[in-house]
Amino acid sequence: MKTVIDAHNIKKIYNPETVPVVAVNNVHLHLERGEFTALVGPSGSGKTTLLNLIGGLDKPDNGSVIINGVDITRLSANKLIDFRLHNIGFVFQSFNLIPVLSARENVELIMQLQHVKKAEINVRVTSLFRQIGLEDKMDVRPAQLSGGQQQRIAVARALASRPQFILADEPTANLDTKSADNLLDIMAKLNKEENMTFIFSTHDQRVIERARRVVTLVDGQIHTDSSPVSVHADYPVTA
Numbered sequence: 001m002k003t004v005i006d007a008h009n010i011k012k013i014y015n016p017e018t019v020p021v022v023a024v025n026n027v028h029l030h031l032e033r034g035e036f037t038a039l040v041g042p043s044g045s046g047k048t049t050l051l052n053l054i055g056g057l058d059k060p061d062n063g064s065v066i067i068n069g070v071d072i073t074r075l076s077a078n079k080l081i082d083f084r085l086h087n088i089g090f091v092f093q094s095f096n097l098i099p100v101l102s103a104r105e106n107v108e109l110i111m112q113l114q115h116v117k118k119a120e121i122n123v124r125v126t127s128l129f130r131q132i133g134l135e136d137k138m139d140v141r142p143a144q145l146s147g148g149q150q151q152r153i154a155v156a157r158a159l160a161s162r163p164q165f166i167l168a169d170e171p172t173a174n175l176d177t178k179s180a181d182n183l184l185d186i187m188a189k190l191n192k193e194e195n196m197t198f199i200f201s202t203h204d205q206r207v208i209e210r211a212r213r214v215v216t217l218v219d220g221q222i223h224t225d226s227s228p229v230s231v232h233a234d235y236p237v238t239a
């Protein structure tokens with residue numbers, strides 16, 4: 001097995017000078033390639049903060065985050081931007097597509113930033129839209145798409161960069177049940193068929209049930225790290 005994420009003893013304190021909030025408290029988290037892991041816990045338990053630290057969107061006050069063998073906490077701001085571009089795919093609760101670009105252009109943009117050749121971009125875009133089942137929506141702008149369709153485009157965009165892993169913060173929070181199921185089907189298929197590694201935060205019990213590993217945070221610390229069955233038994237997940 002190949003280690004993709006190795007977060008070691010990470011800590012994040014907001015407002016250290018005024019009213020300190022310890023959002024993530026000495027967390028160790030290790031993910032192998034091909035994992036399909038849900039991060040759960042009550043509101044304010046530190047899920048978004050932990051994902052932001054793992055994704056290099058924020059820096060820990062202590063500890064290291066090693067992605068594919070690189071300690072990203074030691075990279076300069078510019079190197080970190082470049083590292084994220086090539087190694088980490090992001091999916092956010094609010095989709096974050098660029099409204100003035102078509103669905104296709106949203107997916108192409110990241111490959112253009114990576115200087116992928118035009119012919120290769122075309123091949124990848126066609127394949128990605130087939131994978132998310134939206135070949136007929138390539139030239140449509142985000143506003144003309146449903147939330148579920150927008151989130152599938154966001155998954156295609158995350159995949160387009162050929163990342164080490166995809167990090168999704170509450171990807172189904174703004175989706176109806178059917179769209180959430182559909183998104184999970186696509187993520188699970190990518191995980192199974194392409195061994196793509198996913199870590200996603202969620203409050204949604206049905207999403208939790210589809211994870212193969214569930215990590216529960218309470219007060220910024222890992223409370224349980226187990227299969228969904230034992231988590232159901234000792235931790236009632238609430239929205």
Ligand SMILES: Nc1ncnc2c1ncn2[C@@H]1O[C@H](COP(=O)(O)OP(=O)(O)OP(=O)(O)O)[C@@H](O)[C@H]1O
Nearest residue numbers: 014015021023041042043044045046047048049050
């Ligand atoms: N920018 C910030 N400045 C100060 N405190 C913050 C900031 N962001 C988060 N916090 C605090 O850090 C703690 C963890 O927040 P975080 O958003 O990581 O939790 P969460 O588990 O993702 O919550 P939710 O499920 O509601 O999204 C909370 O106490 C929160 O109030």
